[in-house]
Amino acid sequence: xxxxxxxxxxxxxxxxxxxxxxxxxxxxxxxxxxxxxxxxxxxxxxxxxxxxxxxxxxxxxxxxxxxxxxxxxxxxxxxxxxxxxxxxxxxxxxxxxxxxxxxxxxxxxxxxxxxxxxxxxxxxxxxxxxxxxxxxxxxxxxxxxxxxxxxxxxxxxxxxxxxxxxxxxxxxxxxxxxxx
Numbered sequence: 001x002x003x004x005x006x007x008x009x010x011x012x013x014x015x016x017x018x019x020x021x022x023x024x025x026x027x028x029x030x031x032x033x034x035x036x037x038x039x040x041x042x043x044x045x046x047x048x049x050x051x052x053x054x055x056x057x058x059x060x061x062x063x064x065x066x067x068x069x070x071x072x073x074x075x076x077x078x079x080x081x082x083x084x085x086x087x088x089x090x091x092x093x094x095x096x097x098x099x100x101x102x103x104x105x106x107x108x109x110x111x112x113x114x115x116x117x118x119x120x121x122x123x124x125x126x127x128x129x130x131x132x133x134x135x136x137x138x139x140x141x142x143x144x145x146x147x148x149x150x151x152x153x154x155x156x157x158x159x160x161x162x163x164x165x166x167x168x169x170x171x172x173x174x175x176x177x178x179x180x
Contacts, residue, residue: 133160 099107137160140153 130164 137153137157140156141150144150144153
């Protein structure tokens with residue numbers, strides 16, 4: 001076993017001088033330098049590994065950011081398309097609600113024509129029914145052979161008159177309500 005090995009093992013049997021200083025001092029300084037160098041080397045390796053891990057993490061982060069940017073771009077395009085569809089639908093609805101004066105006039109005239117035609121047809125149908133009811137009652141009165149048939153015809157006549165008064169009064173109320 002050499003002196004260095006004995007020193008490391010803690011079994012230095014005698015003191016050896018190197019120059020003016022004992023060997024153990026020189027050896028311990030050399031050992032400290034070796035330990036320091038090894039620590040620096042290990043630190044460098046660790047630092048290099050950390051740098052490599054950092055570079056890998058930065059690369060992965062950049063890739064993740066690119067994926068996120070592409071996803072956000074696709075979502076943005078979809079949102080733009082949806083907003084365009086909604087805007088078109090809103091314009092169509094607003095076009096129906098807020099019309100120009102000419103469109104409103106045309107629609108009013110068209111509706112008025114339909115309303116007048118419907119009222120005319122209803123009036124004609126009512127007049128025909130009224131005339132038929134009058135003729136039916138007149139026929140019953142003229143063809144009555146018994147007092148019971150005559151009483152029945154008179155009852156129908158009174159019902160007809162009260163119904164026509166009620167219809168006329170409701171028409172008047174409707175006309176005054178719509179005129180306001």
